[in-house]
Amino acid sequence: MTEASSSTVLVSEIFGPTIQGEGVLIGLPTVFVRTGGCDYRCSWCDSLHAVESRFRHDWKPMSTEEIWSDVTRLSGGKPLTVSLSGGNPAIQPLGDLIDLGHGEGYRFALETQGSLARPWFSQLDTLVLSPKPPSSGMVCDLTALADCVGAAGEGPQTVLKFVVFDAEDFAFARNVAARFPALPVYLQPGNHTPPPADGEGNVDIDGLTERMRWLVDAVAGERWFSAHVLPQLHVMLWGNRRGV
Ligand SMILES: C[S@@+](CC[C@H](N)C(=O)[O-])C[C@H]1O[C@@H](n2cnc3c(N)ncnc32)[C@H](O)[C@@H]1O
Ligand SMILES: Nc1nc2[nH]cc(C(=O)O)c2c(=O)[nH]1
Ligand code: SF4
Ligand SMILES: [Mg+2]
Numbered sequence: 001m002t003e004a005s006s007s008t009v010l011v012s013e014i015f016g017p018t019i020q021g022e023g024v025l026i027g028l029p030t031v032f033v034r035t036g037g038c039d040y041r042c043s044w045c046d047s048l049h050a051v052e053s054r055f056r057h058d059w060k061p062m063s064t065e066e067i068w069s070d071v072t073r074l075s076g077g078k079p080l081t082v083s084l085s086g087g088n089p090a091i092q093p094l095g096d097l098i099d100l101g102h103g104e105g106y107r108f109a110l111e112t113q114g115s116l117a118r119p120w121f122s123q124l125d126t127l128v129l130s131p132k133p134p135s136s137g138m139v140c141d142l143t144a145l146a147d148c149v150g151a152a153g154e155g156p157q158t159v160l161k162f163v164v165f166d167a168e169d170f171a172f173a174r175n176v177a178a179r180f181p182a183l184p185v186y187l188q189p190g191n192h193t194p195p196p197a198d199g200e201g202n203v204d205i206d207g208l209t210e211r212m213r214w215l216v217d218a219v220a221g222e223r224w225f226s227a228h229v230l231p232q233l234h235v236m237l238w239g240n241r242r243g244v
Contacts (some may be wrong), residue, residue, distance in 0.1 A: 007093040009060045012036040012050035014070045020083055021234030023128055023161045023186040025106060025109055030083055033076050035086040039115055043137035044190055046240065049122045050087040079105035081125070095120030117147035122154055122155035130161045130177050131168035135190065142179065149180060158183055163187040165190035165211065170218050185227045189215055191235055203239040
């Protein structure tokens with residue numbers, strides 16, 4: 001089952017327990033492993049400290065065992081859901097970590113934009129695919145997204161999570177969701193006040209609330225009754241702070 005491995009993962013930060021603030025697992029206690037490096041550069045990315053190469057000196061190459069030691073220390077050795085995020089965690093070799101954790105009763109959720117499919121996606125418990133809408137400035141590769149869904153197969157629960165800033169983003173979410181009718185959909189309002197990468201940003205709660213209300217109206221107006229609309233709970237509680 002679990003064997004020592006030598007996979008090296010580039011880690012930006014490991015923190016928690018906190019609660020998962022977004023999407024299908026919202027409210028669930030979790031420890032985050034945030035990897036460093038991303039193949040995208042979203043205009044409004046809220047985690048630039050794990051994306052831009054000017055921060056790469058803060059990223060640490062860690063063995064699977066070193067990461068696991070931090071996770072189990074933070075969780076007090078009690079199994080919980082580990083959230084793998086980034087950056088794009090699909091860049092890193094995380095299959096060994098998932099194996100190791102499963103052997104001790106932990107569960108794993110991964111957040112990715114769906115640009116890189118990995119065979120080890122099938123080992124996950126939850127796969128959150130967050131295709132990037134027009135406002136991000138990125139172009140969503142629907143073939144790569146479909147490959148991610150295929151790589152996961154029947155292993156994890158796979159869901160779609162869309163960040164929505166405006167009507168164009170909403171239309172994008174509608175179109176992409178229609179291509180994957182079997183996948184549950186989560187919509188969250190975009191936060192246009194991402195933090196200075198090393199600071200504690202204040203958040204525009206009024207703006208977020210306004211976009212959240214607009215999103216609810218849009219979903220109701222289109223009779224999109226299978227979509228879930230949720231805020232980023234951690235942003236409401238702690239603003240743009242890191243490590244929560
Ligand atoms: C920082 S990303 C890291 C994982 C992966 N690169 C991705 O984008 O899915 C984690 C989640 O935060 C969301 N996100 C990033 N910036 C955001 C913002 N300014 N407002 C709302 N959600 C945001 C992403 O869409 C994704 O669902
Ligand atoms: N509490 C909390 N929930 C989150 N959900 C997704 C996050 C992320 O940055 O990937 C995140 C995060 O950074 N903190
Ligand atoms: S894909 Fe995710 S981590 Fe990468 S730039 Fe976009 S929001 Fe940030
Ligand atoms: Mg975040």
